[in-house]
Amino acid sequence: MPAPLLELRQITKSFGGARALRGVDFDLRAGEIHALLGENGAGKSTLIKVITGAHAADAGTLALEGAPLRHHQPASAHAAGIACIYQQPALFPDLTVAENIALRLESGSPWRRVDWRDRHAQASRWLTRLGAHIDPGTEAGELSMPEQQLVEIACALGAGARVLLMDEPTASLTPREQEKLFSLIRDLRQTGVGIIYISHRLEEIFALADRVTVLRDGASVGTRSISDVTESELIRMMVGRDLTSAPAPAEARPGGAVLVLRGVGCSATGVRDVSLELRAGEVFGVAGLVGAGRTELARVLFGLTPADAGEILLDGREVSIRSPRQAMALGLAYVPEDRRRHGAILELPVSHNLTLASHARVFPRGWLRPQAERELARRFITQLSVRCSSPEETTGALSGGNQQKIALARWLATCPRVLLLDEPTQGVDVGAKSEIHGLIRDLTRQGIAVLLISSDLSEILALSDRIGVMRGGTLPAILPGRSTAAEVMAAALGQEEKRAP
Amino acid sequence: MPSHRQRPAAFLLSHEMLLLYVVIAEWIFFYLAGTGVNRRGVVIGFGTLDRQFDVLRHSCEIGLLALALTPVILTAGIDLSVGSLLGLCAVMFGVFWHDAGLPLVVAALLTLGVGALGGGLNATLIAGLRLPPLIVTLGTYSLYRGLAEAITRGSVTYTDFPPAFLFLGQERWLGLPTQAWVFLGFATVLWLLIHRTTLGRSCRAIGFAPEGACFAGLPVGRHLATFYVIAGSISAVAALVYTARLGQAKADAGNGYELFAITAVVLGGTSIFGGTGSVTGTLLGVAAIAILKNGLACLPAVMRLNAAEEMAGLMTGALLLLALTAGAVSRIWASFRRPPAAGVQPSPSPPA
Numbered sequence: 001m002p003a004p005l006l007e008l009r010q011i012t013k014s015f016g017g018a019r020a021l022r023g024v025d026f027d028l029r030a031g032e033i034h035a036l037l038g039e040n041g042a043g044k045s046t047l048i049k050v051i052t053g054a055h056a057a058d059a060g061t062l063a064l065e066g067a068p069l070r071h072h073q074p075a076s077a078h079a080a081g082i083a084c085i086y087q088q089p090a091l092f093p094d095l096t097v098a099e100n101i102a103l104r105l106e107s108g109s110p111w112r113r114v115d116w117r118d119r120h121a122q123a124s125r126w127l128t129r130l131g132a133h134i135d136p137g138t139e140a141g142e143l144s145m146p147e148q149q150l151v152e153i154a155c156a157l158g159a160g161a162r163v164l165l166m167d168e169p170t171a172s173l174t175p176r177e178q179e180k181l182f183s184l185i186r187d188l189r190q191t192g193v194g195i196i197y198i199s200h201r202l203e204e205i206f207a208l209a210d211r212v213t214v215l216r217d218g219a220s221v222g223t224r225s226i227s228d229v230t231e232s233e234l235i236r237m238m239v240g241r242d243l244t245s246a247p248a249p250a251e252a253r254p255g256g257a258v259l260v261l262r263g264v265g266c267s268a269t270g271v272r273d274v275s276l277e278l279r280a281g282e283v284f285g286v287a288g289l290v291g292a293g294r295t296e297l298a299r300v301l302f303g304l305t306p307a308d309a310g311e312i313l314l315d316g317r318e319v320s321i322r323s324p325r326q327a328m329a330l331g332l333a334y335v336p337e338d339r340r341r342h343g344a345i346l347e348l349p350v351s352h353n354l355t356l357a358s359h360a361r362v363f364p365r366g367w368l369r370p371q372a373e374r375e376l377a378r379r380f381i382t383q384l385s386v387r388c389s390s391p392e393e394t395t396g397a398l399s400g401g402n403q404q405k406i407a408l409a410r411w412l413a414t415c416p417r418v419l420l421l422d423e424p425t426q427g428v429d430v431g432a433k434s435e436i437h438g439l440i441r442d443l444t445r446q447g448i449a450v451l452l453i454s455s456d457l458s459e460i461l462a463l464s465d466r467i468g469v470m471r472g473g474t475l476p477a478i479l480p481g482r483s484t485a486a487e488v489m490a491a492a493l494g495q496e497e498k499r500a501p
Numbered sequence: 502m503p504s505h506r507q508r509p510a511a512f513l514l515s516h517e518m519l520l521l522y523v524v525i526a527e528w529i530f531f532y533l534a535g536t537g538v539n540r541r542g543v544v545i546g547f548g549t550l551d552r553q554f555d556v557l558r559h560s561c562e563i564g565l566l567a568l569a570l571t572p573v574i575l576t577a578g579i580d581l582s583v584g585s586l587l588g589l590c591a592v593m594f595g596v597f598w599h600d601a602g603l604p605l606v607v608a609a610l611l612t613l614g615v616g617a618l619g620g621g622l623n624a625t626l627i628a629g630l631r632l633p634p635l636i637v638t639l640g641t642y643s644l645y646r647g648l649a650e651a652i653t654r655g656s657v658t659y660t661d662f663p664p665a666f667l668f669l670g671q672e673r674w675l676g677l678p679t680q681a682w683v684f685l686g687f688a689t690v691l692w693l694l695i696h697r698t699t700l701g702r703s704c705r706a707i708g709f710a711p712e713g714a715c716f717a718g719l720p721v722g723r724h725l726a727t728f729y730v731i732a733g734s735i736s737a738v739a740a741l742v743y744t745a746r747l748g749q750a751k752a753d754a755g756n757g758y759e760l761f762a763i764t765a766v767v768l769g770g771t772s773i774f775g776g777t778g779s780v781t782g783t784l785l786g787v788a789a790i791a792i793l794k795n796g797l798a799c800l801p802a803v804m805r806l807n808a809a810e811e812m813a814g815l816m817t818g819a820l821l822l823l824a825l826t827a828g829a830v831s832r833i834w835a836s837f838r839r840p841p842a843a844g845v846q847p848s849p850s851p852p853a
Contacts, residue, residue, distance in 0.1 A: 304716075324718040334716070342716040347709040347776055356706060356717040359699040366699050410717065 003066030011060035038215035083156035093141030239485035255280035263310035285464030333416035343407035346396030401432025531796030560791030566762035569735035577775025587755030590740030595659025620733015670745025708775025
């Protein structure tokens with residue numbers, strides 16, 4: 001048997017303390033479409049970046065047709081014939097198609113003469129081979145999304161790519177464009193190109209792939225031939241068997257509905273027709289794949305991108321939330337996903353960050369009261385066991401978990417009734433994570449309604465009283481808190497009709 | 502930002518203290534080199550009380566503009582129009598008092614209104630329409646100066662102001678030049694505003710991270726607008742002081758002052774990128790520039806190469822660049838000496 005086209009052995013990669021890949025084996029044959037599947041954060045993106053040379057693996061080997069790739073970097077990956085088509089085409093919108101292709105294919109001195117006729121001929125040659133009717137003189141920005149993808153593929157093939165990575169290439173395509181892309185991909189397979197296909201859509205994988213590899217928690221769960229695997233089997237591989245029975249959520253006795261959403265939408269961010277009821281003292285988990293519109297929903301509720309459809313009711317009274325200030329005045333609090341840019345101001349001392357959202361409460365007349373501020377800071381530092389040398393320490397000097405606690409405490413200081421948590425434990429170490437989980441349970445006991453957005457399914461399952469699953473900006477399914485990971489994942493993938501047993 | 506519990510060594514080497522040493526050194530140098538005795542045995546030059554008061558008088562207008570700019574620059578903004586607005590306000594004061602025949606107090610209050618309106622236009626464009634402050638105030642910089650020239654047709658000079666008004670710019674009150682009291686008053690108010698109120702706290706937050714401030718629910722737009730209106734109003738005060746000192750109001754009043762004011766603020770340690778800075782620093786920055794300008798004029802002709810103005814510009818520029826370089830060098834030095842301790846370095850965000 002000949003050596004596989006691309007072979008990865010025991011690839012590991014860590015970021016700080018977090019291990020993104022822990023010994024992944026993967027192989028790709030020539031003339032094969034090999035799907036890569038996994039939950040958010042399973043390590044797909046990291047694996048892609050290792051293959052394209054954007055990240056150097058900490059350990060493990062890569063081999064192309066049996067020959068090991070050493071000092072693997074983007075340039076050497078390019079030279080070896082590895083190309084990646086991203087979700088968002090990365091063309092220069094103001095340059096023509098021919099120029100875009102030439103930029104990737106031509107090399108040499110920046111002072112050499114440009115042979116325009118040759119450039120155009122070359123561009124048309126590759127585009128024709130793909131069956132694309134695109135004039136090489138068009139500016140790339142004028143092309144439709146699928147046309148831009150075709151140009152990307154032309155670049156890749158022109159550069160002699162033998163390994164083609166495609167990261168959710170159908171995310172922004174209409175069904176017909178999708179079908180065209182599929183037939184193109186099948187044609188490419190005939191020519192002996194190996195294709196690594198990443199997608200969340202199971203039906204695409206069944207329609208296209210020859211084999212599928214499932215990643216979970218940075219490790220490969222297994223590689224199967226597509227003909228002897230079923231959808232529910234794949235889902236089970238993705239979520240893991242150990243997760244099917246969720247630890248019992250704290251015995252919460254949710255009170256009445258605090259926040260009610262009826263058909264809420266925001267056309268600017270793609271949130272559509274979301275209806276839900278958030279009760280006092282409950283954790284409402286919001287699950288969904290990346291791009292399902294979860295953060296966008298939180299931003300609508302916090303007035304960052306105000307809703308333009310449907311109604312929002314607080315205590316049965318219709319309210320309009322047009323700005324964060326209005327949201328705050330109504331007792332809402334939002335701990336955003338991006339802690340470093342939005343959650344806390346890293347240059348400020350811990351105590352300043354803690355009081356930033358509650359100036360009016362802590363400093364009633366607008367005069368700073370250092371004594372009161374320090375006391376409040378000390379109280380929260382103790383309550384959340386934040387590890388810092390003093391309330392005056394710069395927030396940026398704390399570890400990620402402690403920064404996250406500051407971002408949380410800032411909003412607890414406002415005494416909110418509704419707490420929107422967006423990925424509250426992302427990039428946080430295990431200890432801080434369980435502390436934050438304990439805190440969330442405490443808060444619900446005080447009657448605070450918590451909307452918990454998380455890509456970490458185990459977190460959603462462990463904390464939620466009910467679980468809303470978002471897909472494509474909508475909230476099609478609300479599952480009970482004791483659902484299994486497979487049920488949630490099935491709903492997130494769009495298969496809520498046929499629930500796993 | 503100086504923390505509440507700084508070690509003494511760190512305090513003595515803080516930006517403000519270093520600048521204070523420079524100011525003291527400047528003063529001693531000019532006192533020794535710029536003071537002399539004339540043929541009749543009278544002390545002349547930098548060391549005389551009159552000369553010291555002159556330094557104070559000359560620094561008041563630029564000092565007021567620098568105070569106005571401090572909160573604006575703390576928000577990572579800039580206002581290039583303050584000098585031009587000073588000119589427009591001076592001319593408008595002449596119009597109100599001389600042409601319209603309004604009482605002095607009414608004319609002065611209306612002038613303050615013009616300043617607030619001028620700041621208000623900046624505020625509307627910057628905070629309301631979210632246009633970049635540099636470009637907006639570059640536009641109003643030309644606009645306000647142009648308006649002042651149009652109103653005076655480039656030639657009218659308002660003079661003959663009554664002594665009651667000239668008292669503000671040319672006399673002394675309680676032993677100090679009158680305008681020095683105005684300046685000290687505003688310095689106190691701005692110091693309280695920036696260092697002792699939530700508004701000042703907010704302007705740092707906005708300067709460090711405008712998006713982060715918005716996510717914390719701060720009314721970013723309203724705060725920004727406030728600071729630009731304050732800047733405009735203080736420009737009007739500076740216009741009154743300027744007019745009273747010279748006894749005349751012309752369209753070219755305060756020409757180029759905005760650059761001196763920005764220099765003083767940045768020299769005082771306020772970061773042009775926003776967030777860090779202090780009113781004390783700004784005051785020291787103003788002092789460093791004012792002493793330099795006036796001191797050079799007192800030096801014997803040989804030493805200042807017969808060109809005090811040019812020499813002052815040169816020295817101011819050198820001082821600013823030196824201060825910036827010193828800051829950068831100390832930052833690099835600190836990053837060399839601090840080992841990357843575990844848990845201190847923010848870990849790279851994990852991949853999605």
